Amino acid sequence: MATIRDVAEAAGVSVATVSRVLNGTAPVADSTRLRVEQAVARFDFWPHAAARSLTTSRTHTLGILLPDLHGQFFSEIIRGIDQGARETGFQILVSSSHADAGALMLGARAMSGRVDGLVAMAPDRDTTTVIARLSRKFPVVLLNPHHPIEVCATIAVANFDGAVAMVKHLLARGHRSIGMVTGPLGNMDAEERWRGYRHALKEAGIAPQARLQFQGDFTESSGFRAGLAIAALSRPPAAVFAANDGMAVGLLSAFRQQGIEVPGRIAVAGFDDIPIAEFVVPRLTTVHVDAFALGLRAVKMLTAFIRRSPAGPPPHQKLPVRLVVRQSCGAKRESVSAKRPAAVRPRRADALSRGGFSS
Amino acid sequence: MATIRDVAEAAGVSVATVSRVLNGTAPVADSTRLRVEQAVARFDFWPHAAARSLTTSRTHTLGILLPDLHGQFFSEIIRGIDQGARETGFQILVSSSHADAGALMLGARAMSGRVDGLVAMAPDRDTTTVIARLSRKFPVVLLNPHHPIEVCATIAVANFDGAVAMVKHLLARGHRSIGMVTGPLGNMDAEERWRGYRHALKEAGIAPQARLQFQGDFTESSGFRAGLAIAALSRPPAAVFAANDGMAVGLLSAFRQQGIEVPGRIAVAGFDDIPIAEFVVPRLTTVHVDAFALGLRAVKMLTAFIRRSPAGPPPHQKLPVRLVVRQSCGAKRESVSAKRPAAVRPRRADALSRGGFSS
DNA sequence: TTGTAAGCGTTATCAA
């Protein structure tokens, strides 16, 4: 590969001049510039980005640390990050599948000197701690932290708000007896959603009843089991709020099996708005989490931070969520933003087919 | 940030010795090693990867150039790439949304000196040409090329084979009169699928009839229009093969609207196996393209190439596809690999919920 | 077993 030296030699100038032409950092005589440009073209010279960043100590690259890449959720986060990166002129260096803190550390180390900052997501306590420590090496934006963190910037999903909104929705539908299937203990999303549920009930003057709360673990089968338990209740609730859509789908299966009509006999609500939420019968009323916006915001936050260095304490944002009213709670009307065209044409169909080879 | 020089000074050794301890490239006395390790720990020293790769001219990074990140398809490709990268000890530098050849070029240039090779996907004629040119700068594996390319390694989806398999399946179901909705002209996927259709018919001794072939453009609405046209035919075919699932969904809509029962009166088949193919009514018989495998293979091919330099001409692989028999062609049996559990529990549900925050 | 010093391909600081 040709280097800047080859170009300089061919153009009969010094490397400094070539650099100036390439970057426009200082005035260069037109005749000289021309000679240099010709030499660049002749060699098809591409500056060596790594060498460049060694002197400038700027990489124009963002490191992305994710626990996984599986599923629509992470896909959307990455798309948001990519969008933000493009808007701000950054590249993205991705490292994923950090099952444990050690692997995460390794991924981060490999980025040393190759990124200007980090967008990270940590699934659990250990990894969250590791990422917090990384903020001594890089500027970091931490997505949806497992536990509250002060040392680095964070963007948290409004789990509490979403749960409150959902319970209020159920109350507004006239349901007074509302049960919940909770997520795994120690999971921040799960706990915030649970907290929102209890808060909204109390605010409405209703005491949350232990007999209506079932421990799940975010899997469909745990939702199914909870559904059977609820079906067996002597006085079942009028509505059940599942801490995620997977469990809500499990509830639907159980109720269908038991011949309990949804939403006629019991209303079912979820959280996350996973793609199949639109396809189950009845279509699931849930809380939409906008992963794309999460990624986009993270990048915006990070690049702002990178551009004008640390100024004040790291910001802590909250990503709003949105109630999506479908049919599983007995909707009379559709949420505006989730409006569905006629026939079998689902909301995401175009995006999906664009995503295939057939585009 | 601490450098190798700081560490060397603190440990009372030369930078060369620190490097040797870090990389294990030469024997170091135990006592020395200990002092160095302590200094490394004290400074929490992380070697500067960019500087390192400047001397070694190896980056342990793969550049990924994609036209888009949208949808399940690209998500799966990236996941496959990521998996392959992890297995082989590479990082991935992603650049996407290359609407045109210029943007693609820019993305590639930014990778100069930062990657050991490239996995690229080009949607059209121009970008494919650009990528072919890139192979003078990097080792390149080109996914699903728009047109045949010799200069760089490629992995193509077995569109032809898939179409042949589908038509044979329809023939085996007893359908003799088989129509097709084709994809856009000039699109390689579309043309290969169309070619497969005609080939399979001829092989069965059936002359493809122009009156049964409808030009589509991969959108649902073009499928819908074709469906209406087919419904209006005096002698409609017994089956229709759409060149992608989006158009097949459009066909289903049209037939439903016209009161034509599927698969009772007419069979419908698609290609791609997009997620909603499982959810439409009747569930769509289609050809599955394994995007994960595509990404994984590409990385394997590329890293093999990187490790033991150019040896012989660039390889050209074909990614097999798989027929997925569901209900839209009157299935009596289910394809083994697409077996569906009872109730509303869809195949991908676990993966999807793992992809959400709720994990 | 260790140290010295020459790169790697840029940019940046001085002088000229």
Added chain:
DNA sequence: TTGATAACGCTTACAA
């Protein structure tokens, strides 16, 4: 407006 040359942080001959 240009050219020498010293960084940047590391690896790697070559010597000791």
